[in-house]
Amino acid sequence: MRFAQRLDAVPPYLFAELERKIAEKRAAGVDVISLGIGDPDLPTPEPVVEALAAGARDPATHQYPTNHGSDEFRQAAADFYEARFGVELDPGSEVVPALGGKEAVGHMALALLDPGDTCLSPDPGYPPYTSGPVFAGADVHYLPLRPEHGFLPDLDSIPDDVLRRANLLFLDYPNNPTGAVVQDGYFERAVELARANDLVVVHDNAYSELCYDGYLAPSFLETPGAKDVGVEIFSLSKGWNMTGWRAGLVSGNAEVVDRYRHLKTNLDSGMFEAVQRATVAALTDARDFPREMSAVYQRRRDLLAEALSAIGLDVQPPKATPYFWVPVPDGYTSASFSELVLEEAAVVVSPGPSFGPSGEGFVRLSMTVPDDRLDEAARRIETSLRSGIITA
Numbered sequence: 001m002r003f004a005q006r007l008d009a010v011p012p013y014l015f016a017e018l019e020r021k022i023a024e025k026r027a028a029g030v031d032v033i034s035l036g037i038g039d040p041d042l043p044t045p046e047p048v049v050e051a052l053a054a055g056a057r058d059p060a061t062h063q064y065p066t067n068h069g070s071d072e073f074r075q076a077a078a079d080f081y082e083a084r085f086g087v088e089l090d091p092g093s094e095v096v097p098a099l100g101g102k103e104a105v106g107h108m109a110l111a112l113l114d115p116g117d118t119c120l121s122p123d124p125g126y127p128p129y130t131s132g133p134v135f136a137g138a139d140v141h142y143l144p145l146r147p148e149h150g151f152l153p154d155l156d157s158i159p160d161d162v163l164r165r166a167n168l169l170f171l172d173y174p175n176n177p178t179g180a181v182v183q184d185g186y187f188e189r190a191v192e193l194a195r196a197n198d199l200v201v202v203h204d205n206a207y208s209e210l211c212y213d214g215y216l217a218p219s220f221l222e223t224p225g226a227k228d229v230g231v232e233i234f235s236l237s238k239g240w241n242m243t244g245w246r247a248g249l250v251s252g253n254a255e256v257v258d259r260y261r262h263l264k265t266n267l268d269s270g271m272f273e274a275v276q277r278a279t280v281a282a283l284t285d286a287r288d289f290p291r292e293m294s295a296v297y298q299r300r301r302d303l304l305a306e307a308l309s310a311i312g313l314d315v316q317p318p319k320a321t322p323y324f325w326v327p328v329p330d331g332y333t334s335a336s337f338s339e340l341v342l343e344e345a346a347v348v349v350s351p352g353p354s355f356g357p358s359g360e361g362f363v364r365l366s367m368t369v370p371d372d373r374l375d376e377a378a379r380r381i382e383t384s385l386r387s388g389i390i391t392a
Ligand SMILES: Cc1ncc(COP(=O)(O)O)c(C=O)c1O
Pocket: 038, 099, 100, 101, 102, 103, 126, 172, 176, 204, 206, 235, 236, 237, 243, 247, 248
């Protein structure tokens, strides 16, 4: 057999590797605590589950859905954006369902990039910001996220020749993996840059609903002119504990929405109508559910911040997202620290370089496990650090 080479150009998907290691240890009877994957541990809200169950029993949902999505889905999305962000969307032309944010990221790259084009992707970043462009045959130009710059790409230092070739910029705030939030004026600068260089901005908004200390993350589409240059991907996965449901949407610039939908009509047949109804329930009947989840994560964040500081790790508690982005202690690399805590503490963390080269020196910890397990994980990390058997 001969296989397409494009798959060889990307490393094995980070979480597929982690899942394999976890499964191996668990099969050997080890009590593994995984802080590696941002997959909420708590259930989807009841009105959403009920809407799915009722929808599944209604034969009207059993045929092919359309890639446009139902009128109810697009109206509910527009109403949510208006109520939550003060953003007006035309449900007819500016909203389309996505089978989760990940699908939208990958397909957006295919819809917008030709071979030889350049995509501007944050580093460290969500892995599909690399694999999507690579599958499209495009080059990826990494924009480093540095602590001294608030983990925001320095948009003013992108070389002119790169900007000339680039036609897509991925951004995501609140940010995975760093947990950083956007600073005032930043999205405005991104719109300016996009206008001046004919770039499409795709803002991947997977985490705006998980915010702490009274902070409420904005939508990129709140920025004046944003709809002229880009779209936003919104996901129900994290705020409503719906990672398994594959529910999201793309909204904003009507031409980009149309190109993305055009691509999808050739590749998938849209979102199961019952899942669309469940998504409507989330965005209407369970609209405030993410505030409850934010309270849960805020408590876990405080607990983990205290425990990690107590063992000497330099932690910046995040204002949003379920992630801590932690510099590894002196004497360790991201890999050697991750290996230490996996082998000695049976705790899984994500090594920073899995998100891109600028992730070296960091690990990501996800708070998607119950409080007592977080506590236990911190305790075990402390013990393993004291034993310090594996060093760089
Ligand atoms: C930045 C970012 N975008 C998108 C996603 C994908 O979410 P979904 O479950 O909607 O595909 C994730 C998931 O971790 C993410 O971190």
